[in-house]
Amino acid sequence: MHELSITEQIADIAIRHGEKNAAEKITDLYLVIGELSTVIDDSVQFYWDLITEDTICAGATLHFQRIPANFLCQECGKEYQMVDGELAPCPFCQSTKMEILQGKEFHLDSINII
Amino acid sequence: MTKKISVVEKIHSANDQLALENKQQLDQVDLFSLNIMASPGAGKTSLIEKTLPLLKSDYKIAAIDGDVATSIDADRAAEAGATAVQINTGGQCHIDAHMLRNALMELDLDEFDLLLVENVGNLICPASFKLGTDKNVLIASIPEGDDKPYKYPAMYQDVDALIINKIDLLPYVKFNMEYFQKGVQMLNPDLITFLVSCTTGEGIEEWVNWVVEHIKEKKAA
Numbered sequence: 089m090h091e092l093s094i095t096e097q098i099a100d101i102a103i104r105h106g107e108k109n110a111a112e113k114i115t116d117l118y119l120v121i122g123e124l125s126t127v128i129d130d131s132v133q134f135y136w137d138l139i140t141e142d143t144i145c146a147g148a149t150l151h152f153q154r155i156p157a158n159f160l161c162q163e164c165g166k167e168y169q170m171v172d173g174e175l176a177p178c179p180f181c182q183s184t185k186m187e188i189l190q191g192k193e194f195h196l197d198s199i200n201i202i
Numbered sequence: 203m204t205k206k207i208s209v210v211e212k213i214h215s216a217n218d219q220l221a222l223e224n225k226q227q228l229d230q231v232d233l234f235s236l237n238i239m240a241s242p243g244a245g246k247t248s249l250i251e252k253t254l255p256l257l258k259s260d261y262k263i264a265a266i267d268g269d270v271a272t273s274i275d276a277d278r279a280a281e282a283g284a285t286a287v288q289i290n291t292g293g294q295c296h297i298d299a300h301m302l303r304n305a306l307m308e309l310d311l312d313e314f315d316l317l318l319v320e321n322v323g324n325l326i327c328p329a330s331f332k333l334g335t336d337k338n339v340l341i342a343s344i345p346e347g348d349d350k351p352y353k354y355p356a357m358y359q360d361v362d363a364l365i366i367n368k369i370d371l372l373p374y375v376k377f378n379m380e381y382f383q384k385g386v387q388m389l390n391p392d393l394i395t396f397l398v399s400c401t402t403g404e405g406i407e408e409w410v411n412w413v414v415e416h417i418k419e420k421k422a423a
Contacts, residue, residue: 090295090296090326090327090330092294093294093296093298093331094213094330097213097214097215097216097217098213100216101209101211101213101215101216102209105207105209105211106207109205109207111207115204116204119213124355124356124359125330125356174352175351175352175355175385175388175389177384177388184384184387184388185387185388185391186388188359194212194213194214194330195209195210195211195212195213196209196210196211196213197208197209197210198206198207198208198209198210199206199207199209200204200205200206200207201204201205201207202203202204202205
């Protein structure tokens with residue numbers, strides 16, 4: 089049921105911005121989702137079609153831009169990426185002290201309207 | 203003609219705003235609050251049951267219990283000495299800020315020193331929905347396995363305290379503490395951790411001292 093409440097929040101934001109811009113219809117939504125931010129999959133599109141049936145968002149397509157998790161090693165100062173969604177120590181020096189540079193994003197970037 | 207509109211708004215912004223309002227409401231009456239999260243069966247209610255007897259003579263405590271259905275947990279918290287409110291989420295896998303706000307309305311907040319919010323048993327969804335509590339606490343338990351920080355990074359990276367429960371089972375279960383803590387350190391390097399057994403009572407006192415420290419700190423602020 090996680091996806092359902094997230095889908096509702098996305099719809100609320102999109103409709104608010106659509107109405108502000110006098111949209112007749114919202115055709116596309118561009119979402120930015122960091123690898124570390126939340127579990128979200130294609131079921132969002134399924135919920136989307138149910139929830140937005142009678143709104144200006146009906147039939148809109150959801151586009152997901154996935155942002156990989158990027159870390160900065162605090163020991164050797166090198167940057168590295170998460171591989172296969174699994175957390176791992178720095179591949180260069182094996183340190184576990186890292187700063188998360190990106191991967192926590194979760195926002196609606198833009199919408200296309202008519 | 204299609205037109206592109208820039209939005210750049212966080213998906214959780216509406217919930218975050220309500221969480222902020224909850225926080226302001228709790229700050230006004232200097233009520234220290236904890237959001238307790240864990241997988242089902244990790245020991246959220248057991249921890250509350252062990253915590254309350256050590257605090258209830260000095261502090262007035264409210265407990266808000268979130269569950270998909272039933273009032274079993276709220277009943278247990280009430281039995282242990284808290285004023286309890288049950289939230290039935292109706293199928294939803296987490297408490298959100300709006301549900302907490304409604305539950306807060308059922309309490310005379312001014313009366314209490316400590317608010318314990320017991321979230322729905324789940325390691326994924328509660329991480330995304332801020333409530334406005336002072337501290338987020340995660341309970342991990344030994345039988346769940348030592349790989350949980352690696353599998354549920356979002357849950358581990360934003361909590362303020364970690365309780366490792368059921369440590370009395372360490373001799374019987376395959377659990378590599380070093381591997382577990384290495385994962386935690388990667389996500390949340392300075393996370394305060396309590397090793398606890400709600401069955402034997404080991405470690406409960408350290409945890410309760412931490413809670414008391416924060417109740418006092420909030421009152422003094």
